[in-house]
Amino acid sequence: MKNFEEQPDADDTGAEGFDDVEADYADIDSGAHASDAADSGADAAAEAPEFDSADDAEAQAVETSADGLDAVEVTLEAEDDGLSHRRISIRRALPNRRIDKYLASRIGSQVSRTALQGYIREGMVTVNARTVKPSYTIRTDDVIDMALPTYKPKEIPPEPIPLDVIYEDDDMMALNKQANLIVHPSRGNWTGTLVNGLAYYFQQNWRDIRTLPTSGEIFRPGIVHRLDRDTTGIILIAKSELALWRLGKQFELRKVSKTYSAIVHGIVPLNEDVIDAPIGRHPKLREKYAVHRLTGRPYPGTCKDAVTRYRVMERLREVGTGRASFSVMELYPKTGRTHQLRVHMSYLGHPIVGDRMYGGGPLYMSQLEGRHDVAEGPLITRQALHAHTIEFNHPRTNQRMSLEAPWPKDLTDALKLLRELARKV
Numbered sequence: 001m002k003n004f005e006e007q008p009d010a011d012d013t014g015a016e017g018f019d020d021v022e023a024d025y026a027d028i029d030s031g032a033h034a035s036d037a038a039d040s041g042a043d044a045a046a047e048a049p050e051f052d053s054a055d056d057a058e059a060q061a062v063e064t065s066a067d068g069l070d071a072v073e074v075t076l077e078a079e080d081d082g083l084s085h086r087r088i089s090i091r092r093a094l095p096n097r098r099i100d101k102y103l104a105s106r107i108g109s110q111v112s113r114t115a116l117q118g119y120i121r122e123g124m125v126t127v128n129a130r131t132v133k134p135s136y137t138i139r140t141d142d143v144i145d146m147a148l149p150t151y152k153p154k155e156i157p158p159e160p161i162p163l164d165v166i167y168e169d170d171d172m173m174a175l176n177k178q179a180n181l182i183v184h185p186s187r188g189n190w191t192g193t194l195v196n197g198l199a200y201y202f203q204q205n206w207r208d209i210r211t212l213p214t215s216g217e218i219f220r221p222g223i224v225h226r227l228d229r230d231t232t233g234i235i236l237i238a239k240s241e242l243a244l245w246r247l248g249k250q251f252e253l254r255k256v257s258k259t260y261s262a263i264v265h266g267i268v269p270l271n272e273d274v275i276d277a278p279i280g281r282h283p284k285l286r287e288k289y290a291v292h293r294l295t296g297r298p299y300p301g302t303c304k305d306a307v308t309r310y311r312v313m314e315r316l317r318e319v320g321t322g323r324a325s326f327s328v329m330e331l332y333p334k335t336g337r338t339h340q341l342r343v344h345m346s347y348l349g350h351p352i353v354g355d356r357m358y359g360g361g362p363l364y365m366s367q368l369e370g371r372h373d374v375a376e377g378p379l380i381t382r383q384a385l386h387a388h389t390i391e392f393n394h395p396r397t398n399q400r401m402s403l404e405a406p407w408p409k410d411l412t413d414a415l416k417l418l419r420e421l422a423r424k425v
Contacts, residue, residue: 083124088144099127099144100134111148119148156185156209156219161197166234167403171243171396176405177235179382183226185219195221198237212237213244224248228339230354233260233387234405238395246395251336257391260331260341261313261407263384263415264350265360268327272311275344279306279337288357289339291347307334308344318423320368326353326418342383355383363414368421379414386411 072089088106100120104113111119117134119125126145127136138144164176177183177194184195198221199209212221222237224247238244250256280303282288292303314328327350331341342358345351351360365377391402407415 083147083149086146086148088146090138090140090142090144093138093140093142097138098134099125099132099136099138102138103144103146107148119146124148156195156199156221157191158200158203158209159191159196160200161192161194163194163197163201164405166405167401171238171240171394172247173237173239174390174403175235175237177227177232177387179230179232179408179410182229183235184223194235195219195223198222212239213241215244215248225251225336227387228342228383228385230382231385231387232405232408232411234390234403235387236390236392240395243395247392250392254334255393257389258333258387259389260333261386261388261411262329262331262341262345263353263380263411263418264327264329264345265324265353266327266350267315267317267325268310268312268329268348268350270312272309275306275308275310275348277306277344277347278303279340279343280304289337289343291343304337305335306337306340306344308332308341309334310345316418316422319418320421321370322368322372323370324368328415341385353384354380355385360384368418379417380410382410384411384414 072091100113100117103116103125107116116125120132120134120136123131124147126132127138127142129143129145161181162178164178165173166176167174175194181197182189182193185191185193195209198212202209202212209221210218214221214223222239222244224236224238224244227233227235236247238247247256277291279289280292282290291306309332311330311332312327313330316326316328318325329345331345333340337343339358342352342355346355346358346360351358353360353363356362360383362375362378362382363380364375365379366372366374368379386407387405388407389402389404391400393399394401
């Protein structure tokens with residue numbers, strides 16, 4: 001990692017290319033508390049905010065809750081059998097909850113309960129690697145694995161999802177994406193996406209979303225780049241073939257400049273620096289990414305160069321009676337790897353607040369009050385990461401453009417409170 005002040009500006013991988021899994025990868029304890037992360041920082045792993053690159057069709061873990069039963073669902077990597085592989089880890093079960101009824105409540109729009117019962121009997125749904133009956137009662141800590149026929153709708157249903165349009169012309173548009181919104185339909189998430197909202201938006205404006213250009217995938221009309229589900233901020237949409245090609249080329253050639261804002265745990269010591277650390281699949285947890293540490297041997301093919309420049313904008317010390325500390329950052333990705341910013345900050349030892357996957361953990365008022373045994377008064381419950389500025393050349397005029405998306409209310413409110421409670425220096 002270069003000192004910026006001195007010089008300005010996984011696939012399951014086997015033992016080959018790695019000494020020891022624990023030594024070569026910065027692994028993440030996703031259950032880390034804010035206080036722990038502030039003191040010692042989390043270990044490292046990898047992903048670039050689904051500001052991600054076009055390479056990124058990888059699955060993600062999603063915190064979910066259905067009918068009061070808490071679970072974490074992961075869409076596993078596609079295999080050659082043509083089936084959709086999904087895993088649900090039950091964190092807290094309800095009494096007398098049948099597996100067929102529970103799964104029907106989760107994926108009933110994709111497959112009927114009768115069909116699910118048949119799949120369970122045939123062993124296409126297992127619990128803790130064992131075949132069960134449809135009447136099996138779900139227990140806490142159960143791991144449900146499913147290998148079901150792939151469901152894929154024939155069209156994109158319009159949905160009245162609010163869209164914050166920052167800029168629009170005949171060739172392109174820019175949106176300020178809200179949190180908890182996946183960009184485009186994909187396996188396991190065919191509705192409730194930004195693209196479904198775009199379909200409704202164009203329908204209201206006398207246009208069919210099917211007229212938008214695609215790069216070969218009908219469920220990604222106009223999509224040039226992406227943001228993670230819980231990352232907010234600016235995202236570009238191509239409305240013409242010219243825009244799709246020219247904007248895509250600018251991303252490929254790294255001529256698009258993006259600035260992200262983040263609130264991270266702990267006090268980052270350097271005012272500015274560059275993180276130059278390659279990213280690849282985590283060797284143990286397939287839904288995660290990780291930084292591969294130098295071993296003196298070539299990196300596996302699944303690792304890619306990843307570079308992030310950062311600047312500390314503000315340091316908040318000894319916040320509240322809990323005496324936690326935070327840093328407000330600007331992040332400038334030079335590459336576009338999956339979960340890159342989230343992984344790089346975790347690798348640095350200062351995970352992004354609210355980023356459960358990479359060690360950040362949510363932030364509660366009770367923590368700031370020194371009551372670490374409870375979680376009361378949620379302040380930030382998703383990763384505190386916002387894509388606020390993007391610079392690029394307009395696809396038709398070639399004029400350099402700079403667009404900004406204001407911070408969302410949850411982050412501005414949380415930052416205001418942290419400033420009020422921080423020790424004045």
